[in-house]
Amino acid sequence: MGIADRIEQVTHGVFVVGPGSLFPALHRxxxxxxxxxxxxQLETGRRAxxxxxxxxxxAQLTKEKRQWLKVNTAVNQVLADEA
Amino acid sequence: MAWGRRMAxxxxxxxxxxxxxxxxxEEVRAYFQIQIERGMAxxxxxxxxxxxxxxxxxxxxxxxxxxxxxRVGAPIDSxxxxxxxxxxxxxxxxxxxxxxxxxxALGLGANAAIFSMVDGVLIKAAEYPxxxxxxxxxxxxxxxxxxxxxxANYLDWSRQAQSFDAMAAETDGAVSYTGGGEPRSxxxxxxSAPYFKVFGVQAALGxxxxxxxxxxxxxKVAVLTHRIWTNAFGADAGxxxxxxxxxxEPYIVIGVLPGASEFDRRWNDIWVPLVFAPNPARDYHYLSxxxxxxxxxxxxxxxxxxxxxxxxxxxxxxxIKKGWSATVRPYMDGVVGSNTRLSLKVLMWAVAAIxxxxxxxxxNLLMARSTLREREIAxxxxxxxxxxxxxxxxxxxxxxxxxxxxAAGLAIGFGLLKWIQSLLPPFYFPPEANVTMDxxxxxxxxxxxxxxxxxxGLAPAIQASRRDPAQSLKEGGRANSAGRGKAYARHVFxxxxxxxxxxxxxxxxxxxxxxxxxxxxxxxxxxxGLVGAGLPLKMAKDPDPVKLTLYVNQLLDAVRATPGVLxxxxxxxxxxxxxxxxxxxxxxxNPEKMIGTGFKIVTPGYFPALHLRLVAGRALEERxxxxxxxxxxxxxxxxxxxxxxxxxxxxxxxVEKIAPSRHGLGxxxxxxxxxxxxxxxxxxxxxxxxxxxxxxxxxDPVVGLGLVARVHxxxxxxxxxxxxAVWRVDKSQVLDNPMTMDRIKAESVTYRRLPAQLxxxxxxxxxxxxxxxxYGVLSFVTAGRTQELGVRAALGASRWDLVRLVVGxxxxxxxVGVAVGLGGAAGLTRFIRSMLFAxxxxxxxxxxxxxxxxxxxxxxxxxxxxxxxxxxxxxxALRQE
Numbered sequence: 001m002g003i004a005d006r007i008e009q010v011t012h013g014v015f016v017v018g019p020g021s022l023f024p025a026l027h028r029x030x031x032x033x034x035x036x037x038x039x040x041q042l043e044t045g046r047r048a049x050x051x052x053x054x055x056x057x058x059a060q061l062t063k064e065k066r067q068w069l070k071v072n073t074a075v076n077q078v079l080a081d082e083a
Numbered sequence: 084m085a086w087g088r089r090m091a092x093x094x095x096x097x098x099x100x101x102x103x104x105x106x107x108x109e110e111v112r113a114y115f116q117i118q119i120e121r122g123m124a125x126x127x128x129x130x131x132x133x134x135x136x137x138x139x140x141x142x143x144x145x146x147x148x149x150x151x152x153x154r155v156g157a158p159i160d161s162x163x164x165x166x167x168x169x170x171x172x173x174x175x176x177x178x179x180x181x182x183x184x185x186x187x188a189l190g191l192g193a194n195a196a197i198f199s200m201v202d203g204v205l206i207k208a209a210e211y212p213x214x215x216x217x218x219x220x221x222x223x224x225x226x227x228x229x230x231x232x233x234x235a236n237y238l239d240w241s242r243q244a245q246s247f248d249a250m251a252a253e254t255d256g257a258v259s260y261t262g263g264g265e266p267r268s269x270x271x272x273x274x275s276a277p278y279f280k281v282f283g284v285q286a287a288l289g290x291x292x293x294x295x296x297x298x299x300x301x302x303k304v305a306v307l308t309h310r311i312w313t314n315a316f317g318a319d320a321g322x323x324x325x326x327x328x329x330x331x332e333p334y335i336v337i338g339v340l341p342g343a344s345e346f347d348r349r350w351n352d353i354w355v356p357l358v359f360a361p362n363p364a365r366d367y368h369y370l371s372x373x374x375x376x377x378x379x380x381x382x383x384x385x386x387x388x389x390x391x392x393x394x395x396x397x398x399x400x401x402x403i404k405k406g407w408s409a410t411v412r413p414y415m416d417g418v419v420g421s422n423t424r425l426s427l428k429v430l431m432w433a434v435a436a437i438x439x440x441x442x443x444x445x446x447n448l449l450m451a452r453s454t455l456r457e458r459e460i461a462x463x464x465x466x467x468x469x470x471x472x473x474x475x476x477x478x479x480x481x482x483x484x485x486x487x488x489x490a491a492g493l494a495i496g497f498g499l500l501k502w503i504q505s506l507l508p509p510f511y512f513p514p515e516a517n518v519t520m521d522x523x524x525x526x527x528x529x530x531x532x533x534x535x536x537x538x539x540g541l542a543p544a545i546q547a548s549r550r551d552p553a554q555s556l557k558e559g560g561r562a563n564s565a566g567r568g569k570a571y572a573r574h575v576f577x578x579x580x581x582x583x584x585x586x587x588x589x590x591x592x593x594x595x596x597x598x599x600x601x602x603x604x605x606x607x608x609x610x611x612g613l614v615g616a617g618l619p620l621k622m623a624k625d626p627d628p629v630k631l632t633l634y635v636n637q638l639l640d641a642v643r644a645t646p647g648v649l650x651x652x653x654x655x656x657x658x659x660x661x662x663x664x665x666x667x668x669x670x671x672x673n674p675e676k677m678i679g680t681g682f683k684i685v686t687p688g689y690f691p692a693l694h695l696r697l698v699a700g701r702a703l704e705e706r707x708x709x710x711x712x713x714x715x716x717x718x719x720x721x722x723x724x725x726x727x728x729x730x731x732x733x734x735x736x737x738v739e740k741i742a743p744s745r746h747g748l749g750x751x752x753x754x755x756x757x758x759x760x761x762x763x764x765x766x767x768x769x770x771x772x773x774x775x776x777x778x779x780x781x782x783d784p785v786v787g788l789g790l791v792a793r794v795h796x797x798x799x800x801x802x803x804x805x806x807x808a809v810w811r812v813d814k815s816q817v818l819d820n821p822m823t824m825d826r827i828k829a830e831s832v833t834y835r836r837l838p839a840q841l842x843x844x845x846x847x848x849x850x851x852x853x854x855x856x857x858y859g860v861l862s863f864v865t866a867g868r869t870q871e872l873g874v875r876a877a878l879g880a881s882r883w884d885l886v887r888l889v890v891g892x893x894x895x896x897x898x899v900g901v902a903v904g905l906g907g908a909a910g911l912t913r914f915i916r917s918m919l920f921a922x923x924x925x926x927x928x929x930x931x932x933x934x935x936x937x938x939x940x941x942x943x944x945x946x947x948x949x950x951x952x953x954x955x956x957x958x959x960a961l962r963q964e
Contacts, residue, residue: 018139019114019146024153027107031154033087037110046117049110 003051026051034060107150111143148467161472165479173480179452180484182855183445187488187535189848190438192495195520195528197434199500201427202527203518204419210345210517212283217414218385220250220372223393225406232370234363234746236396240372240409241275243392246385250374251278252357255350256787257619258329259817260315266810268619268817269311269329272351279306281375284346288312289323289338297356304356305334309342311352329355330621331815348514364747366403366739373414386411418513422918426838429590429915433845436583438535440849443576444856445539449481450573451863453547460547473548474541481540482533489532496520496528506837508830542572573860577853578900584846584853585904585937590912591846592929594839597920601832607763608658608693610824612649614798614805615657615791617819623786626743628709631784638816639686641808642792647801649793652688653780657789658824659831662765662775664741670725671735671753678725680717681765681775682738684783690716690760692793700732700758707779715754716777718762724774731756736776740783754778768832769920790818798823838918850940858944861893865948877957889949890942897941901934908933 003026004017029035034057040050053061115136122132152161173180211217221229222236232240232252241250253274259266272278279291291306305327307316316322326333334355340346376385393409453460460473468476497520504518512518618638622631635653642651656663662681669677689695690702698719707714715736722731734756740749754776762773794801802821809816822830829836865872872885880888912924922929 019111020149023111023114023146023150027150028153042117044120046113046120047109048113048117 107147111146115143145467165476168476169480169483173483183484184487184491186441186444187485188491188495190441191489191492191528191532192499193434193437193845194531195492195496195524196499197430198527199520199524200518201431202523204427204512204516205424207517209415209515214415215413216376217281218374218376218411219414219417220374221410222368223408223410228410231368232372233365233368234359234370235365237370237372239396240392244388246377246380246388247374248377249277249280250372251275251281252370252372254357254370257617257819259619259815261328261815266815266817268819269352270350272354273357274354275357281373286338287341288320291338292356297358299358303332303334304337306338306340306354307336308340308346308352310347312339345514350510365400367747418515422834425918430838430841433587433842436587437845437849440580440583440852442535442539443580444852446542447573447576447856447860449540449543450546453543457550470548474544477544477547478540482536485532485536489528508833574896577857577860577896578903580853580856581897581900581937582903582907584849585901585933586907586911587846587849588933589908589930590915591842592933593912593919593922593924593926595843596929597922598835598839601768601835601920604768607761608695610828613791613793613824614802614821615789615824615827616821618653618788618790619817619819620786626786628743628784631743632781637812638809641812642805645804645808647795647804649795650688650692651792652686652692653788653790654689655684655785655788657791658693658763659827666738668736668738671737680721683775683777684780684785685777686780692791695763696761698759698761702758703777703779708781713752713754713782714757716758716760717756718760718775720762720774721776722759731759741785743785745785745787854940854944857893857897857941861945862948865889865952872952873957882953885953886949889952890945893945901937905930
């Protein structure tokens with residue numbers, strides 16, 4: 001819940017992630033051992049699952065970030081050339 | 084690392100399925116609760132907030148389902164789930180399931196059996212090492228490609244040719260084996276020493292022939308096939324090196340050939356070296372020859388070399404070899420005859436058509452079923468199943484059906500193959516054909532099963548998943564108002580079935596008609612009460628004409644003296660098994676023109692024994708002896724071909740005698756034609772051409788004879804009596820393969836009867852399947868129209884009107900199918916022209932009969948549902964509303 005909100009907030013509403021996409025994605029990450037879910041309590045007192053990055057997850061994130069930057073830069077370059 | 088985690092996760096999912104599900108449920112529910120609470124915080128009521136959350140996102144179940152699909156191992160899990168659903172749903176309708184499984188089993192069984200034969204005979208490679216290097220050789224006289232080879236030519240070829248690693252000649256015959264109990268005739272291959280080297284075959288026990296063992300001076304040796312080693316020698320491993328008596332002469336057994344190999348499927352029981360007399364004949368052609376190309380030598384090179392060698396021989400002996408050359412052909416090209424090849428192909432297409440008809444049937448049934456299951460499917464989709472998943476579930480059902488059908492089909496196919504094999508006369512297929520239901524057939528069956536399941540399941544599955552679930556649920560399950568597309572598809576399937584069945588029936592009809600006509604062909608003599616057997620003679624190697632005549636007459640006297648024997652004779656060929664010899668000759672008054680004729684050497688009793696009708700002059704008689712003028716009797720075909728409009732009697736024909744040993748020709752002789760007889764079918768029932776001449780055994784005694792006898796009473800018993808009579812003359816004399824003439828006749832046409840009967844059976848199966856298809860579709864459509872028909876009845880439609888309505892609706896695709904089938908049959912039956920006898924591929928009676936049969940049967944299939952519709956009680960029908 002907090003994750004979806006945060007994404008929406010950070011992207012200024014460009015990415016709205018519904019539960020139909022969010023949950024499968026979380027479970028996939030968890031299966032790869034990149035995140036870990038734990039049950040905790042919200043400030044309202046309701047039980048909810050909290051996901052945190054694991055060390056391998058953090059490593060993977062760095063890798064993916066680098067990869068993304070590379071691709072992104074390349075794409076930008078192409079677009080700039082086009083213009 | 085990530086991989087390890089995934090495996091752990093997979094493990095957990097299967098170990099702790101309940102716990103995983105519970106976690107997921109809780110997590111997703113929490114999410115929705117929070118959404119609702121947030122909505123309430125914005126001032127909505129609880130109900131409104133829940134509605135908003137549902138509208139904004141998918142339902143909880145859909146979300147959970149999507150997570151499940153993302154997980155590791157989801158495919159395995161969902162497949163298992165699909166199988167268990169499919170199993171349950173199939174078990175709920177045992178009638179449908181057993182019908183479907185039976186349909187597929189019949190289709191796949193027929194395919195498995197026929198494919199086993201097609202694979203064994205046409206596809207599977209021979210087991211010889213490098214079979215493409217084996218070639219067969221012939222002499223090539225002017226105007227003809229493949230003539231047997233004379234011994235002198237073979238010897239020249241084998242000495243001069245450089246293209247081959249090995250070359251060997253072969254001639255087949257029979258020897259009598261008197262080792263244990265009654266004398267027994269063994270079919271024998273007389274071969275040159277390198278024979279087994281040509282085929283690349285090693286002995287399983289001992290050795291095969293060594294170089295030089297086919298020379299006159301060498302020790303007599305024999306190689307046994309595994310078959311005869313087991314049957315006649317008790318599979319005794321100590322047999323190698325032991326001496327056995329063949330034609331009363333000792334032979335040392337030097338080896339046993341491998342079992343279950345080509346050599347166990349060959350005619351020959353035993354192999355002995357072919358020994359030539361010094362200076363053998365160049366003008367008597369009786370040998371086959373095989374050779375193995377040297378590595379790197381091409382077929383073209385071998386052909387060039389053989390033509391050069393044969394050309395040289397032709398120059399040396401212009402009197403007999405002018406214009407002769409040699410033919411070299413890859414051995415494997417000649418293994419399967421074109422008749423067998425075509426029959427097998429036709430049968431394969433037929434069983435493929437049956438499978439297709441079965442698939443169309445099941446596709447129709449499944450479509451009908453999915454209409455009935457629309458609510459179930461709609462519910463599944465409403466509960467989160469995506470379209471692909473529904474298609475998969477339905478496909479799993481069809482694959483499960485196909486799998487069940489395949490299992491049953493394997494048993495049916497195995498039985499069918501065994502049954503067909505039991506009908507085949509021995510040595511029907513070439514020895515290279517290894518016909519068994521082996522792993523290759525299983526692979527084929529597996530592939531076809533999957534294709535089958537998909538082909539009958541995919542269209543209905545896609546169609547079923549295409550409906551809008553909300554719509555289906557709203558209609559409350561009375562959704563029989565099948566869409567147009569669906570009805571159309573059904574009719575197309577029915578029409579296709581009818582067309583395919585029509586083509587098969589038309590083909591089968593042609594073959595059966597041909598066969599019937601063939602069996603009614605006038606053979607020229609009376610087959611009833613006639614028995615025949617081969618008469619291999621011990622003195623065959625070097626027969627003395629006087630002793631030969633004496634011995635044969637002794638045998639004939641003994642046979643004639645047997646009670647129940649009305650007449651007996653020997654002949655150089657039994658009736659319906661060819662002419663024995665074909666001889667080139669010319670008429671004395673026309674020495675320029677070389678012509679050819681069947682040339683049969685018989686004792687005078689032959690004509691009365693067969694009841695062969697005398698047309699003019701006289702038959703051969705006892706007074707025609709070696710000291711009287713040579714005389715011949717010719718048949719009506721002979722007169723038609725060579726002496727049309729002339730009086731044949733008194734004309735003279737110039738033909739060489741055949742030497743007693745049959746290994747050469749004797750003196751050129753002028754035979755006076757003293758009689759004309761009716762044609763006896765010599766070259767086979769389907770051959771129009773039967774030009775033949777008969778001369779007296781007394782005037783040209785030879786070996787290589789058969790015995791015929793006309794008997795009174797049970798032929799089986801009489802064969803035994805005749806055997807005993809023969810043994811009284813010589814207790815080691817065997818009668819080879821004795822059988823009734825009716826059986827000889829039947830065996831001579833097996834290659835036509837079997838495809839005709841099999842195709843007939845398959846066509847009937849196709850007809851039955853197409854019928855159930857028509858019936859099934861029409862029943863379903865009619866059942867769905869109960870209310871409509873009730874309304875019609877209430878508004879005054881008579882029963883007759885209703886029947887007409889239903890039958891009319893059902894008959895349209897049938898008529899279309901018949902029309903397409905008619906066109907297809909007209910186009911396709913010409914491919915089996917060579918399998919027909921005295922029947923045109925476009926035989927109008929046949930096509931009309933097939934069309935009538937199909938329409939009649941289709942009408943019957945329509946009538947039951949129509950009758951049910953006509954009895955529709957308007958009140959009851961309307962009350963269903």
